[in-house]
Amino acid sequence: MNWKPKGLLGIMLALLLILGGCAQPGSKTGPAENRLNVVATTTMLADLSGVIGGEHVAVSGLMGPGIDPHLYQAGAGDVTLMQQADVVVYNGLHLEGKMGEIFESLSGQGHAVICLEAGLDEAKLLRWDGGGSVYDPHIWFNVSLWQEAARIVAEGFSQADPGNTPAYQANLANYLRELEALDAYIRARAAELPAEQRVLVTAHDAFNYFGNAYGFEVRGLQGISTDAEAGTADVSALADFIAERKIKAIFVESSVPPKTIQALQAAVRAKGFDVAIGGELYSDSLGGENSGAQTYILTVRANIDAIVEALQ
Ligand SMILES: [Zn+2]
Incomplete structure (x- = not known):
């Protein structure tokens, strides 16, 4: 980004960017034998977190199958779950359209979060005019973007729980191969x-x-x-x-x-x-x-x- 904040407006803009964007994952403290307590918003992210984390994480998904993330309102129990989690994993890009304030408050409190939006290369995102988001949030249907998502989650888990980095990286490597095969399968069927x-x-x-x-x-x-x-x-x-x-x-x-x-x-x-x-x-x-x-x-x-x- 090439602009320089000027005066009060600039400071407010900078603050908005910090509050509105996605925070970087923080560090987990606590006994290494405990599993990393992960809360993921969508079913896609709960699945991905389980694959990458394997036996080292305990994953809770907020939204069940068939639930529409655009309309999902987090209840008080969800907020408590997220506050008590070691890491919260979410999509961003305004997919969880009613949860923005909760993510801002988690980031504001220095809570460890993994937000795909923060880690994805903007050049690979499809633009979207309207609907509250600059970019289309449905990234999971391009398997190569989901491979990026897997890398982001593995990196986030490694930062939150450095002792198990080799396991997260090994799970990532296996999964990237499975996703490669999935991508080839889609191309063959489409053909x-x-x-x-x-x-x-x-x-x-x-x-x-x-x-x-x-x-x-x-x-x-x-x-x-x-x-x-x-x-x-x-x-x-x-x-x-x-x-x-x-x-x-x-x-x-x-x-x-x-x-x-x-x-x-x-x-x-x-x-x-x-x-x-x-x-x-x-x-x-x-x-x-x-x-x-x-x-x-x-x-x-x-x-x-x-x-x-x-x-x-
Ligand atoms: Zn949708």
């Missing part, structure tokens, strides 16, 4: 579809990183956050697009009520074209316990399988 059939229409704009990384055109009915209703003009414009392009299927999402996508299907039918609902994609949450998609890797595989099968 089964002709380029003009790679169009993904969903309830909200969660899949831009996915589309950008794997060559899909992406249209969402709502903006980047689910904290906005799709208007009838949006529905009608998207219905035109689907009918003109003869897109075979549109998708519901596990963390968004299906009514908006059902309304879109009806609007397409009214225009004389029959579009299928191509099953449920996981967007802002992993699958539940018996879904077969309870980890990040299984979730991403389930999504690409559902997409390719419906659009073929």
Whole structure:
């Protein structure tokens, strides 16, 4: 950044940047035999924390499967959990849209946090106009960005618990290889579809990183956050697009009520074209316990399988 603070406004700006940004992880003090007590906001981050931390961490996730992080309000119990944690792991980029003040207060108290937003290379983020964020928060659908996330979490755990750094680094190395294989799997499956059939229409704009990384055109009915209703003009414009392009299927999402996508299907039918609902994609949450998609890797595989099968 190239600006210099000038006068009171400059100082206020600088303060805002400090308060609004993500703090660096602090150091953990305490007996080395204790597991690192980690609280993660989303199901994706709870999974990642467990993979990287292995036996050296105890992970609590705040949001369960199917919970929408844009709308999630932390309760008093959540705040206590975060205050008592050794490290709090969160996405940032305004994903946890109602929790900003809590993160600011944790950082202000010098609490150790790992915030992906603070560690990611801005050049790799997709811009987003509106919705409270400059950047699109749904970074997990580009597997190479999730590899960056894994590095950030491993670095944060190592700083918080230096004694177990070799274990965190070994878990990271293994996981990066698994993610490499996952990335190759998505590319191979996407290649089964002709380029003009790679169009993904969903309830909200969660899949831009996915589309950008794997060559899909992406249209969402709502903006980047689910904290906005799709208007009838949006529905009608998207219905035109689907009918003109003869897109075979549109998708519901596990963390968004299906009514908006059902309304879109009806609007397409009214225009004389029959579009299928191509099953449920996981967007802002992993699958539940018996879904077969309870980890990040299984979730991403389930999504690409559902997409390719419906659009073929
Ligand atoms: Zn979202």
